[in-house]
Amino acid sequence: MTSGVAPEDRSRRRRGRPKRGDARSGRDRIVAAAEEEFSQVGFEASSFRSIARRAAVDPSLVHHYFADKSELVVEVLRLPVNPAQLLAEALQGPREGLGLRVTTTLFGAWEDPIVRKRALVMVRTAMGSSPVSTVVRSFFLSLLVDRVAEVLGGGSEAKLRAGLAASRLLGAVMARYVVHVPALASLTVEDAIALVSPSIEDALSGVLPDVDTDHLGRE
Numbered sequence: 001m002t003s004g005v006a007p008e009d010r011s012r013r014r015r016g017r018p019k020r021g022d023a024r025s026g027r028d029r030i031v032a033a034a035e036e037e038f039s040q041v042g043f044e045a046s047s048f049r050s051i052a053r054r055a056a057v058d059p060s061l062v063h064h065y066f067a068d069k070s071e072l073v074v075e076v077l078r079l080p081v082n083p084a085q086l087l088a089e090a091l092q093g094p095r096e097g098l099g100l101r102v103t104t105t106l107f108g109a110w111e112d113p114i115v116r117k118r119a120l121v122m123v124r125t126a127m128g129s130s131p132v133s134t135v136v137r138s139f140f141l142s143l144l145v146d147r148v149a150e151v152l153g154g155g156s157e158a159k160l161r162a163g164l165a166a167s168r169l170l171g172a173v174m175a176r177y178v179v180h181v182p183a184l185a186s187l188t189v190e191d192a193i194a195l196v197s198p199s200i201e202d203a204l205s206g207v208l209p210d211v212d213t214d215h216l217g218r219e
Contacts (some may be wrong), residue, residue, distance in 0.1 A: 002046030027065050029055040034072040043069065043138040044146065068132065073139045077122065077132075078112050087143050091151050099201030100153070104171055110177050111189050121179060129130050144169065152204065160211070165203035172196045 033055035037046045046069065052059040066072050070084030090105040091098070099150040109115050145159065147204035152158035174185040176192060182193055 025219060026055075026061060029073070030062055030065060031075050033078045034069075035132070035135065037077065038073065038135040038138060040134075042134070043073065043142045046197060059150065060153075070139075073135070076135060077120070077139075079122075080112075081109060082161070083109075083140070083143055087147060091147065095151075095205070097201075099199075099204050100193070100197040102148070102165070103137055103169065103172075103197040103200050106173060107176075107189055107193050107196075110173060116177060123174070141166075148204075157208070160208065161204050165200050168199050168203055 030051065034046070034051045037051050037054055041050070048062045048066075048069070049059045052062045053070070055062075062072075066075070068084075070082055073079075073084075074082045086105050086109060087102070090101040093101065110119060111186070122136050122140075125133050126140070145162045148162035148165065149155075149158040152161055170194075172184065175181040176187075186197070187195065
């Protein structure tokens, strides 16, 4: 007795699902291809389709395993948390207080010993010249600059503000958690956030000097 479903319909339903016994190898190929794609063209320029092409799989199989590119980066870099999800939560809410929310999120993540251990590896990797270094820099620049700039309305001034805020944030993180500058490292995390966040808020919404930002708005 037949099911009444045409073979092509059954095939369409199965599209994107791994064959039995091939799940691990297919997923591993996708992750390996993503690492190559991110390192060669960057996080923003890559796509599920280009990663699938490099892995020689159907794009729907990539979607089967990963909801978005940030999940692939987490897998490639073996991160204990998804930075994109953390930042997305911080970017929600009113424009006022954005600097405090972003600072609280970033410092809060670094306070976790497991996250901090892996994050230290990421910082050192980002300062290198390997293909993985390119992945790290591309991903975190996309998060801390491009996505924050979008929240600020886009354009050259928004990119300048987001870049300035990211520079101050990363500098504060390096001072507290990597170099251990006493002025920041000896404070409680609450006091450190209270000290740093006004500077981030100022970068995002304060008065800027008259500088040429036209080049920042170009794609």
